[in-house]
Every structure is written in C-alpha cells, then in structure tokens.
Amino acid sequence: MSQKRPIIVFAGPSLDPSGLPDGLEAELRHPAAQGDLVEAVRQHGKCVIALIDGLFQGVPAVRHKEILWAMDRGAVIFGASSMGALRAAELASFGMHGRGLIYRWLRRYPLLPDDAVAVLHAPPELDAAALTEALVDLRRRFAQARRDKLISGETAAELSRIAENLHYTKRTLANILSAAATAETDGLADLLSVLNRSQKAQDACLLLIELRDRQQASSWPEPEPAEKFVYTDAFLKDLTDAGFSLDTLDVHW
Numbered sequence: 001m002s003q004k005r006p007i008i009v010f011a012g013p014s015l016d017p018s019g020l021p022d023g024l025e026a027e028l029r030h031p032a033a034q035g036d037l038v039e040a041v042r043q044h045g046k047c048v049i050a051l052i053d054g055l056f057q058g059v060p061a062v063r064h065k066e067i068l069w070a071m072d073r074g075a076v077i078f079g080a081s082s083m084g085a086l087r088a089a090e091l092a093s094f095g096m097h098g099r100g101l102i103y104r105w106l107r108r109y110p111l112l113p114d115d116a117v118a119v120l121h122a123p124p125e126l127d128a129a130a131l132t133e134a135l136v137d138l139r140r141r142f143a144q145a146r147r148d149k150l151i152s153g154e155t156a157a158e159l160s161r162i163a164e165n166l167h168y169t170k171r172t173l174a175n176i177l178s179a180a181a182t183a184e185t186d187g188l189a190d191l192l193s194v195l196n197r198s199q200k201a202q203d204a205c206l207l208l209i210e211l212r213d214r215q216q217a218s219s220w221p222e223p224e225p226a227e228k229f230v231y232t233d234a235f236l237k238d239l240t241d242a243g244f245s246l247d248t249l250d251v252h253w
Contacts, residue, residue: 005076005220006044007211010036011052013121013130014081014200021205024212026050031121032083034060035242037070042249046074048220050211052204054083056118060242064091065235071095072229076220079103080207081200082117082134095224099210100203102136117200118168132171137198138163145192155180 007026020026029036031053040049049070054062067087071077071094079088080100088098089106098107102117120132139160146156162179163171177189214220239246 004218005215006047007050007215008040008044008047009050009052009208009211010054010084011050011081011204013119014053014198014204016201016205021208021212023216024208025215026208026211031055032062034062034066034238035244037062037066037075037077038239038242038244038249041070041073041075042244047076048211048215049075049077050207051077051079051084051087052081052207054087056083060238062087063235063238065232066238067091067096068094069229069235071223074223076223078207078211081203082119084207085117085203086114097221099207101199102203105136115168119171120169132169133173134198134200135163135168135171137200138171138173138176140199141192141196145188150192151188 007024009020009026009028010030010032011028012031015028020028029040032051033055037049037051040047051062051067062083064087067077068091076097077095078097078099079085079091080098080103082102085098085100085103085106088096088103089110092098092107098104106112116135119130119134122129122131142151142156142159142163145151146153151159158180159176162176166175166179173189173192236246239249
C-alpha cells in the first residue's frame, strides 16, 4: 500500500513532552472518545490513525466496533501505550496494528485490568497532562529500583501491591510510599524520582517514529482480509449519540 495518507494521532498524557518526532507530518488531536475515529475517517477517508490515549471517564470510550468500522472504510489503525494498546491487543486478529512493550504485555496477559494503563489527567485545554501514574509504569519503576539495589525484593513487591490496590485516580508515588509499612521507604521518593521514564511514553514515541519512517517511504501495511462489516443496533445508536447523521456517513445495512 504505497500512497500518501493523512495521519491523525490521538494522544495526551502518554505523549512525550517533546511532542511529535521531527519529520512526522501528522495532525495531533486530544485523547479519543467515542465517535472521534469516525469523525477522522469522515474527514480524511483512507487515513492512518495512531490511537495512543483515549477517554473513558465521564464520556463513552472508543468502541471496538468503531475501530472495525474505520478499518472497513480503509483506515490503517495503529495502537500503543494506553487505550491504543488495549484496543490493539483486543483487535489484533481483526487487523489493528499494536506496537510497544505494553501492547505485547496485554497480548500475553489478556485478563489484566484495564486500569493498569489508566491515569488521571488534566482536561484537553491543559494538554491532558498526567496527574497520576499508570500501574504499568510504577511496577517497572519498582522492578528497576530492585535491580539497582535501591530496595529489596520484598519492598518492591509491597509497593506494587499497594499501587495495584489504589484507584487509578490515587496512584501517585507519594500516596504509595505513605501507605507502605516498611522503614526502607524513608528517603526513597528522591531515589525513585530519577527512575521515572514512562514506558507509555517510550511506546508512544516508538510508534510515532515508525509512522514517520513509513510516511517518508510511503509504505503502509496491507489491509487484513476481513469479513463484511455488520452494522448493529448498538453501533448505530453510538453513531447517533455521537451526533452523526447516518445519511452523511453512507451507512448501509
């Protein structure tokens, strides 16, 4: 598939502060909610979509059926890091392209809780900056601290357990350390602060670099053979709830 395609990136707290990599020509949009991928395809047709971050609290999340519809309309969809990694792990057999360590982790352990990648973040008007840390990033930080002999294996396990039991809106290093019962955590906040490289950010960066390279080479994955897309009453309701006119989307069933 060698052709010029618009690239739309849905990202927020998982995006590295440096933003899109140099050389990537893409439209950066806020974390995706229900209907946002439909709108991207309505505007750009056979585009490339990078789903990194998505909304799920307070608004409907991006549905699986929406992604399948977009791919049926010719969009090439990649997922990584957060909501994108979740959806890619769930839809890999249907042609969605997952990338990164978190995606591979979710594919290997499909029953892990969705909130392992969830964070509380600021509204889009404030660039959706993360206010808490994802469980997957915290676990990797504690494991690295154990390997670096900053903490014992027992303390690493305890910190991971505390983090898992906290609601994702409360998962901060300060909250975790304050709940720990071991004196080994005294002064640990400063030590752990240097191990704060987010795996979510790394996975997002790697995906965007791949998209840049593919864009420059005009090389995109060939679409997977798929069965005819089947409209359901639930999906049609999702479309109308999101404000779309079924006539303008050329919906047929």
